[in-house]
Amino acid sequence: LRIKMSSDPNTKLIATQFVAHSTNEKGELLANVFESEAFQSIFDPHGIETRKVRLPRKQEQIFNRYDTNAHLFQKMYYHPALLQEDETQLRQIFFRHNSAHETTSNLVSYGSLIGLFPALYYVSRSVRPTGCFFFSLAYAFTYFKVVKPLTGSMLQSSLNRDAKPFAEKYGVTADDTKYFN
Known part of the structure; x- marks a missing residue:
């Protein structure tokens, strides 16, 4: 089976952006918790942040809101660089x-x-x-x-x-x- 790769520059740009979005500098897969349905139903029930493409910022706000001494687990779960x-x-x-x-x-x-x-x-x-x-x-x-x-x-x-x-x-x-x- 041979897969033909597209030589279209837009396809390559989209693929590059996807890889940059879903991996860190080392190439490890990021969790991107903000993409989960559970995160969106709790923190964006009306879909406003989704439409404005602000879910990553919402995750960062939640990460910054939690106190490390009292809610370390939540702070870690919403860490922006959390790996899958x-x-x-x-x-x-x-x-x-x-x-x-x-x-x-x-x-x-x-x-x-x-x-x-x-x-x-x-x-x-x-x-x-x-x-x-x-x-x-x-x-x-x-x-x-x-x-x-x-x-x-x-x-x-x-x-x-x-x-x-x-x-x-x-x-x-x-x-x-x-x-x-």
Whole structure:
């Protein structure tokens, strides 16, 4: 099978621009996260940035918005120079930790709901119905304002811990002064 290459200069120009868009200086394939459907549905739901060809800039804005100390994983995932193989590894890390988080969150939810009834029964024997109502409110407040955020922060810290090797690889640090010199 023989493929005939076009000698049209426009074809060569387009091919050169495509290679420059999808690879770095070393020839490694870039992730270009801004091209994914998930990125566009979250950060450009109406397609305005797509029509104005500003999605790479949007990805860079998101990268700059995240604090390295609190959201290292997100900062690495939206890094403009992220390679395709690293993006795949970060995605696998996210799916693994998210699955564990969902399991933990479901177990905590079911445990909290099941634990409410014996506790409410015990409280109802010694207080009036209004006291039971306030106990239920306090129980719900504790669940939604303490337990749920705690499981979310546990997910974030585990993601950040696994993203540290990528931060070292790409030179991302908490010191932002290097960007202003």
